[in-house]
Amino acid sequence: GAMVPATYEGGEGGGTWHLDLWPDQGFHLRRTLADGAGAPESFAGRWHANGEALVLDLGAESLELEVRNAQRLRPSGAPEDATDDLVTDGSLDPATISLPASGMFTYFADAPTFVHCATGRMHPVAQEGDYPALEAAYLNDRPGLAEPLFVTIDATIAPREQMEGPTRLTVIVDRYGATWPGEECASAAAAPSLTGTVWRIRSLDGEDLAWAPPAREPFFTLHDGAGIFNASVGCNTMMGGFSADRGSLSFTPPASTMMACPDDLAAWEVRLGEVLGATAGQVIAGRTLRLLSSDGAVRAELEAVYLP
Template sequence: MKRLPLLLLLAASAAAAQVSSSDPRPSPMPAPRGEVMYSCPGGMDFASSFSDDGDQATLRMPGQPDIDLSRVSAGSGFAYSDSYYELRGRGREVTLTAAGRSMRCHAAGRPGDPPRTYEGGGLTVTLFPDGTFRLREKRDGSTDPLLDLGEWAQEVEGGVRLVLRGGAGSRRAFREIGTDKLVADDGSELAQAATPDPIDGRFRLSGMYRDAQDGGLFAPCLVGRTYGVAPGGAEPELEKAWVDATPSRETSLYVEIIGGFDGNNSVTVDRFLGLKRGGACPALASRGSALRDTEWRLVELDGERPAFEDWRRRPLMRLDDLGKFTASTGCNTMGGDYVLDPAGLRFTPGPMTMMACAPAEMAIEKRFLAALDAIRTAQISGTTLDLIDAAGKRRMRLEARGS
């Protein structure tokens, strides 16, 4: 019974994502560690918890039972399967498949990094590595601060912005200055704190709740991930309301609570506000693939879709977190530097191999290098990256590699 909801999710996503075949060239990569949030087309997110030994992945989706997958051999990257579901990926990009339907997703946030807190002007923001944030803001004339939570992402629209989307559709955007400062659109600055602040407090939370064998599970609408519910407080009242309202232990129902987060990252329930049998969370805004640490493969060059006799020689590009990029032109490989800031994106090519290739491949290489030199801005939409020149012309379109 657990398979139908995910199959419907994949079917709904089919129109929003075109999934490429995997590149058969072997390039072994380790599986992620810990819990990673993945963002998918249409705002359909899920989490995957990877075991310390890398042998198992557990898929978690708001309101659905957990799905355990075992690691299987993969020609490149990593792969997990239970003969019905398959999770296959490289780096930050994965493809999730069920019953022949697939969707390509990408890791949210910065998996493996510690939380980061920024403070300034009465505002405190903590960014968690799973792509969620919590916020505390002092308000004039009130002793009670404003508390908010939601999702954060680096969005590329010409230049790069750190964007927070929280309650009531609120959106805050910042420029990142180095690694220790955020500058808001109004010019106010936030400096990175020496130690992370978990931002303890009482939040008004709505989301999907169900009881499980080892305790309650709650998926707040604003963050797209599932938390355990800590015992105590008003948790028994919440559980009783759910038991009285549901005919099945696998059914999740919409609830509203006042609560917070404890040291184990579980949700605590101070007050149970209500339950709605027909309630549901609104869809979250879709987050684009991360520009950095993603392998981008060329699909369009100067308005044309080049044809390749061997599609494995299609040009590709990867940007790291240190201002360096590597690329294949389809013939030769190269490296260099890039600058990504609020003004846009600019590449400075470095050394390149000097192999001789077929005339068609050499022609594509020449056009690829000319386009790369002209890039001034970028735009990411889902798993598509557009690279644009100073005149506003799209010189390249690339797709994130998902498997």
Template sequence: MKLLPWVMPALMLWAMLAGCAESPTVRQLQEIRSGAPPAGSPKTPSGFRLPATFVGNLPCADCAGIRYQLNLWPDGLFFLRTTYLEKPVAAGETDRFDEIGLWSFSADRRKLSLRGSRGARESFTVVRPDLLRKLDQKGRPIASELNYDLTRQKTVEPLEPRLLLRGLYSYYADAGRLKECFTGRTFPVATEQDNVALEVTYLKLQQEPGQWLLANLEARVVRRPKMEGAGEQPVIVVERFIKILPGETCETSMSTTELEQAY
């Protein structure tokens, strides 16, 4: 059977496009280096400008108060630090807890909800664009004369969460990146501190270039200038490499609570 003159070039073009579309390593590398916010970033109430830092001292049952610092980023990520004020701390324990996660607003844009990687499920009513008021665990107003308000600061205050992270790690074209399990976001990994141990172990265990392998880390999330374009992006700094789990995925690995108990 003789092919029409245009058929063979069309088939070759289709094969080339299909190969590019199914090359996750190239696509994901372009995504992480672009630094662009994910498509469909959540919408905010009118006048609610981001990024923003909200701070407040909220009631505590057994301490002087719980200081909240909440940093909200335009792409739907949040950083949260809660510090238990004047609370006795035993050796090896801490009075400060960091978390990263995803934020969203209700359909009427009156309620802000947080879903954190350490299990936090908190919500706030938007009193004004510069004032959030904490709600109870069922998302209802708290009947109390105590202060449950977080106020917006004039500038975005620095916050570098330190926490256990679990995610799919890949090293390709001299760039490491981590697809964090809870948020599903892919972060560049800085070439400093215990990153060498992570890279060396990964290169021993990978079966093909750019393969994604599940890794457990103690890390810090920092804001750094983008490799391309203006602005900043979150970057993972590995403070302690724990291990890589070949064959595991985010869905089949242990929960965050189990991870904390194991290390």
């Protein structure tokens, strides 16, 4: 098997890889493309052994590396001459990675910590960058004193010297995202997909959409193959096109059935149309989907109720 803890480095087709492995089955990977274009890609997650292979869980996909021997890993499709192999001398020299991150944040006794959901590893948090926004949101939304709160951030994870003890991988908050009270890493790991899931519309522009049986459930669904969406606040059904790419999401102006609706539902329909027209992005954490405007403001919150 592979050595752990250890850093494996090498290249694939002219690109560069830096892979850090830990015994708790966490990993960090930083790689650049063969032509050197664009910023390095960063990933964090868990690895597992599968026969003679080491499998990295990248979230949306997995990456398989052939274990040639304890010091050498070979990416799938790499040449047999070993020129693209990743090799280690048995030492661990963690890379600096930058990526969107979700996890459980805790602040107590001036010692903030972050448990990264992707790896399960706990890191100290540097009180710099956009950290003040994260701490303020935590103090406002935390479930109790020193209790963890699920948050999303854009983070850099880098080796940093500590006031006491050895150098540790430390989270630097590049951009605070949001808090998600009630969510936790276990639910985020089983997050539903954007398309194919039936979402219940919970709120629009921060105002809760009241619903209870036997009234018709407010719903929202995106159909991947057809590129269309259906939505309703409980009366007419809207249908239109959508475009999604990673975190971006936009909608075409929808058509709608023409039933007469109670005044309150008619007003909600108008607001839903406005929200969809202003949507430029989305983020999913746990079972919650948030639709975002171009400036990052939350325009709608939806809850997964039926999974594909």
